[in-house]
Amino acid sequence: MSIRKRKWKGPDGIEKEAWVVNYTDIKGVRRLKTFTRKKDADEFASKAAIEVREGVHVADRDTVTVKKAGELWIATGEGEDLERSTINQRKRHLKFHIEPFIGGTLLSKVDARAFQDTLRAEGRSPAMVKKALGSLGSIFADSIERKLAVRNPVRDMRRSRKGKERRAEQRQKGKLIVGEDIPTRDEVKALVGALSGRWRPLLLTAIFAGLRSSELRGLRWQDIELDRREIRVQQRADEFGEIGRPKSHAGERTIPIPPIVINALREWKLAYSRRSSAGTKTASRSGRT
Template sequence: MADIRKRNGKRGVTWQARYRDKKTGKIRYKSFPRRMDAEAFLVSTHSSDYLHDSDSTSMADAADRWLEVCTTTGRKGREPVEASTARKYAEHAEIIKEMMGGVMLSQLTPPICNQFRDDLLGHYSRRYAKKILTSFKSILSQARTDEFLKSDPAENTAIILSQRYEKKDEMAIPSVEEVGLLLRKAAELANGSNAQIRKAWSRYAPFFYVLAYSGMRPCEAIGLPWKDVDFDSSTVDVTQDATETGEIGLPKSASAYRTIHMPQVAMTALKKWKQECPDGVLGLVFPNWKGGVESHANITNRGWYVLQKECGLLDHNRKPKYPLKSLRHVRASLEIHNGATAKEIQMLMGHSSVKITFDVYGHLFKDHEEERAARADLIADQLSACGEYVAS
């Protein structure tokens, strides 16, 4: 049953649509200022995508639910996200709630989602707006799993980064000269006359040496135990990492388990540091002074940023020029410069796929056009024995 009734009330004349909810079987009512709107609504209730507001939820509640799933049980069979990712998600969720929190999911339409995207682009950089929109669409995906949403109104809402934009925003990697300057300054601070500074940098200096020469992620270096350092073979095994909450956990993925061959200069720095390294039950190479897990923030703020300021490596805002993770990319860029293949870089860096390697370092691989042309001629020579084509 479904009908429309004319009502006279405090708001004047309204048109009340009465219908039976297909999901619950309950009789429901919804009022409209125009009869044509009520008629259009009744038509929409026959759609399999229709969901009553009382069976939906707000964007704010959906965002909170999404964060809870991401950080506790994990989405779609995945493990819960790490603390650093959870912090970024929470930041995105707050922005989404501020801009869309009061909107019911059942009221979302493609035009509303497109307007949200346009608002993001008006307030944030294109790259950051794309990240927020990705979280927005992930929230809607979780809402569909929870049956608060029937279809995806943001299916065709997107922010595309052009190749020109990608080129402009390429990952910042310190130059060889800058890395040399940074490591020399770190060694100078570790051997200076001030006892307090010397003590602090006796730990920071070898940490930055390891990061630059190994290509390890900062969390892998912070979580590195001495048992995984082999001075005889000059290798380091990656078998664990340290979270931002100070816990020792498994590496980022199965491919992150790897053995890295280290240059002698880095192993020498480690040998010297081992004599001063604080003992701890975890047996870490770079613990805090009590032997526990060092804070990512301490390494970054008291070590890395200070080192860049000492070397004058600042941006136009007088801020440190490079994030800590940029030091990890130095080994990879030099390996590529010296002829390493993408597959070798994938294994060195612990990427889960070679696609990630190309996404990060693709612009560093040379386009060997002359070599390809020479190989084409070589192949032709090798195949000529199979029979030569003669033009008629």
């Protein structure tokens, strides 16, 4: 490992200089990396020496851009047979929130903090900033397994936060603000009062049972105990209608529901049965004709 100063004249005749780090990587390949400042060259040399010694160094020429790493990350998910909705979410995060800003950047040059600042400056919501950072961290985790990166800047950024900052974040995690994240009591009352038709039982169930959209899609009559006033969550359906078990054991649960939901479901079930019966009779008459 050596550092030397290089001087040369450009086409305009002006003398220029740079600092060149000369080293051999873990494959035994001689590498040269150039810096404009000696301080940066020294820092890289110190870091590269440790990484080479520990067998984890990845040269810039052996890594890929964030866009390419993201495509490999999506391929990994497809190979692991993740749900189609999860794969689509990965594609959206990569296309709309990661590629436009750092897609052409090499993994070794990504600054997670700067990426976070860019997302905020571009008007991304706090929730989306968090999701995009999470996806970027997942891309790096996949790249490390592929030997395309040696560090995860998203994980390093989170570890570098002071204890006070981490504790404050933990306190805020999961807290929902009434009127911003969820409707106020008056807004819920107004919504309930305006519900009618086929949307009434669906939205009442969503409001008072607190089911996720996938759980609502997967709900069956056999999962609803009208006499006992409860709903059993036993399956879910993704946005494409594919049925599966809840994502975790805790997702399988029994939820009590109030009379307003029970009455709406009873009315809906009765109306549905009448329509089905009427349809069967019509079909029978048509058959005889």
